Amino acid sequence: MGALDGLRIADFSRVLAGPYATMLLADMGAEVIKVERPGVGDDTRTWGPPYDADKNATYFQSVNRNKRGLTADLSSELGRRKALNLIETCDVVVENFAVGTMEKFGLGYEDLSQKFPQLIYCSISGFGSSDKAQDLPGYDLLVQAMSGLMSITGPQGAPSKVGVALIDVVAGLHASLGIVSALHHRNEQGQGQKIEINLLSSALSAMVNQAGAFAGAGVIPQSMGNAHPSIAPYEVYQASDKPFVVAVGNDAQFAKFCETIGADFVKDIRFISNPKRVQHRVELNALLAPLLASNTAKHWTKELTKVGVPAGPINTIGEAVALAESLSLKPIVKITDPRDSSKSKTIANPITFSQTPVEYRLGPPALGIDD
Numbered sequence: 001m002g003a004l005d006g007l008r009i010a011d012f013s014r015v016l017a018g019p020y021a022t023m024l025l026a027d028m029g030a031e032v033i034k035v036e037r038p039g040v041g042d043d044t045r046t047w048g049p050p051y052d053a054d055k056n057a058t059y060f061q062s063v064n065r066n067k068r069g070l071t072a073d074l075s076s077e078l079g080r081r082k083a084l085n086l087i088e089t090c091d092v093v094v095e096n097f098a099v100g101t102m103e104k105f106g107l108g109y110e111d112l113s114q115k116f117p118q119l120i121y122c123s124i125s126g127f128g129s130s131d132k133a134q135d136l137p138g139y140d141l142l143v144q145a146m147s148g149l150m151s152i153t154g155p156q157g158a159p160s161k162v163g164v165a166l167i168d169v170v171a172g173l174h175a176s177l178g179i180v181s182a183l184h185h186r187n188e189q190g191q192g193q194k195i196e197i198n199l200l201s202s203a204l205s206a207m208v209n210q211a212g213a214f215a216g217a218g219v220i221p222q223s224m225g226n227a228h229p230s231i232a233p234y235e236v237y238q239a240s241d242k243p244f245v246v247a248v249g250n251d252a253q254f255a256k257f258c259e260t261i262g263a264d265f266v267k268d269i270r271f272i273s274n275p276k277r278v279q280h281r282v283e284l285n286a287l288l289a290p291l292l293a294s295n296t297a298k299h300w301t302k303e304l305t306k307v308g309v310p311a312g313p314i315n316t317i318g319e320a321v322a323l324a325e326s327l328s329l330k331p332i333v334k335i336t337d338p339r340d341s342s343k344s345k346t347i348a349n350p351i352t353f354s355q356t357p358v359e360y361r362l363g364p365p366a367l368g369i370d371d
Contacts, residue, residue, distance in 0.1 A: 001029060001356060002027075002028045002029020002030070002356050002357075002358065002359055003028045003029055003353060003356040004025055004028040004029040004030040004180075005029035005030075005356075006029075007025070007029070007030040007031065007091050007092065007183070008030070008031045008033070008089060008090045008091050008092070009022055009025060009026075009030050009031065009032045009033065009090060009091065009092040009093075009094060010033055010035065010083070010086050010087050010090040010092070010093045010094070011032050011033060011034045011035065011067065011094050012035050012083075012093065012094065012095040012096075012097070012102070012107075013094050013095055013096040013124065014036070014042040014043055014044070014096065015042065015043055015044055015096070015168070016044070016063060016140070016165050016168035016169070016172065017096060017124050017168040017169070017171040017172040017175065017197070017199070018094050018095070018096040018122075018124050018172065018175065019034075019042070019044075019063040019064055019172075020063045020168070020169060020172035020173075021094065021122075021124075021172040021173070021175035021176040021179070022034070022067065022094055022176075023063050023064060023065055023066060023067070024172070024173075024176050024349065024351075025176055025179065025180075026065070026066035026067055027065075027066055027349040027351075027358040027359065027360070028349075028351075028353075028356070028358055029356070029359065030092075031068070032066065032067045032068065033067070033068045033069075033070055033086060033090070033370070034064065034067040034068065034069050034070070034365060035070050035071070035072050035083060035086065036069065036070070036071050036072075036367060036368070037071065037073065038071040038072070038073055038368065039071075039367075041071075041367040041368075042060055042064070044057060044059045044060040044063075045057055045060045045367070047059040047060065052344065052345070053343075054342060054343070054344075056344075056364070060364060061344055061346065061363075061364045062346065062347070064364035064365065065335060065344070065346050065360060065362065065363055065364050066359070066360065066361055066362050067362065067364070067365050068362070068365060068369070068370040069365025069366065069367060069368055069369040069370050069371075070082075070086065070368065070370055070371055071367065071368035071371055072086075074105045074107070075105075080105055080106060080107065083105075083107060084106075084107070087107070087112060087116070087119070088115075088116065090119075091118075091119070091120060091183070092119070092120040092121075092122065092179055092183075093107075093112065093119060093120070093121045093122065094122045094124070094175070094179075095107075095122070095123055095124070096123070096124035096125065096138070098125075098134070098137075098138075099125050099129050099133070099134040100134065102123075109121040109123070109194040113192060113194070116192065117191070117192055118186055118190065118191070118192040119192040120179060120182045120183060120186065120192050120193065120195065121192070121193075121194045121195065122175050122178060122179055122182075122194075122195040122197065123194065123195070123196050123197070124138075124171060124172075124175055124197045124198070124199075125138055125196070125197075125198045125199070126138020126139070126142070126143060126198060126199045126200065127143075127198055127199070127200045128196070128198040128200070128201070129196060129198075133198070138198075138199055140165035140166070140167050140168045140199065141161055141165075143167045143199040143200055143203055144161045144162065144166070144167055144203070145159070145161075146200065147167065147199075147200055147203035147204060147207070148203075148204075148207065148210075148211070149161075149162065149166075149167070149203055149207060151221075151222070151223060152207070152210050152221045152222065152223050152224075153223060154223050154225065155223065155225045156222065156223050156224065156225060157223070158223070159223065160223075166206075167199045167202060167203045167206070168199065170202045170203065170205075170206040171197050171198070171199050171202040174197050174202050174205075175195070175197045178195040178197060179195065182195055209229075209230065210229070213229070226245075227281065229278075230274075230278060231247075231248070231249060231274060231278065232248070232274065232277040232278045232281045232284060233246055233248050233254075233257070233277065233281075233284060233285070233288060234246070234247050234248055234249070236314070237285075237288060237289070237292045238289065238292065238293055239292055239293065239295060239296050239297035239299075239300055240293055240294060240295055240296050241296045241297060241298075242296075242297050242313075242314075243297070243314055244297035244300060244301060244311060244312065244313050244314060245310075245311060245312050245313075245314060246292075246300075246304065246309070246310070246311045247310040247311070248309060248310070249310070250274065251272075251273060251274060253308065253309050253310075254266065254271070254274075254277070256307045256308060256309050257304065257309045259307075260303050260304055260307055260309065261288075261291045261292060261300070261304075262291060263287065263288070263291055265287060270283060270284070271284055297313055298313070301313060329348075330348055331347060331348055332345055332346070332347060332348065333345070333346050333347075333348045333360050335360045335362070335363045336363070337362055337363035338362070339362070339365075339366075339369055339370075340366060340369065342363055342366070343363070344363040344364060346360070
């Protein structure tokens with residue numbers, strides 16, 4: 001049995017934040033029923049290339065395993081009745097339509113909670129549910145820009161997005177945590193509730209020390225490329241053959257780092273402590289550059305790791321998967337769907353349980369496969 005065995009979720013979400021949340025819960029044993037528009041389905045079904053061997057968009061495949069698939073046209077009376085019949089059998093509803101859409105269909109929390117007082121209802125939006133927020137479209141790229149994330153990402157003066165829809169992923173994680181917490185409360189008190197997650201608040205929370213610098217000290221962080229605002233040396237350096245990463249986190253590590261690379265300035269007053277190294281980062285990097293360029297990235301990674309100084313190569317995703325495999329982490333899972341014998345490969349759920357392991361029961365559903 002999975003940790004969430006017996007839990008049933010009606011999933012009206014699409015694209016990324018909601019589907020990622022419900023997939024994680026499905027991996028843990030919940031039965032998730034993904035509801036899509038007839039003939040069209042989730043937008044990400046057409047977000048390709050790339051496509052897998054069966055011509056499915058890998059974007060959709062990456063966040064929709066372990067789900068059953070139903071279709072319902074919520075703009076029709078028949079579709080709304082079908083959705084309501086489903087919700088009646090479920091513990092949780094997840095949706096990320098534009099604010100007010102589910103209410104328009106008579107499927108908002110206020111309507112449903114009167115019929116089903118123990119229902120957990122998770123609503124995901126871009127900017128919240130206030131009158132001003134409702135007019136803002138909740139796209140990850142937009143939120144990366146408006147949240148300040150792009151202002152601290154990339155080279156100085158060149159705002160950059162993160163290479164994945166990170167805010168959607170973070171919001172999905174918050175949603176899954178909120179759902180499990182609400183279920184615990186319901187089990188204790190017999191009371192359902194509404195959970196609201198928005199991308200902007202998720203982004204601000206996820207920027208931890210950077211957002212905390214503004215909240216606690218009024219500091220507005222700036223983009224610094226690969227450098228760290230509070231630690232040095234902690235960034236990308238050029239070896240003789242290619243760049244690699246060094247992450248010195250404390251003074252003891254700095255001493256070992258200097259000894260390993262043959263640096264004679266470990267007691268230089270400019271570098272005697274981490275705050276000093278941050279203050280004199282430019283001078284420090286100027287001294288490190290010729291030393292690190294004297295040998296290969298592989299050499300430095302091996303030698304620094306040996307003495308407990310974090311260092312490593314800048315891998316491609318393929319190389320990262322190979323690394324995980326070499327560490328016996330089993331990063332890719334192969335699924336044969338019992339409904340239609342389709343086969344898919346997916347990145348494994350990262351959570352390991354000692355008693356209730358995650359399961360890969362179903363592949364991503366073909367549109368309306370369980371109608």
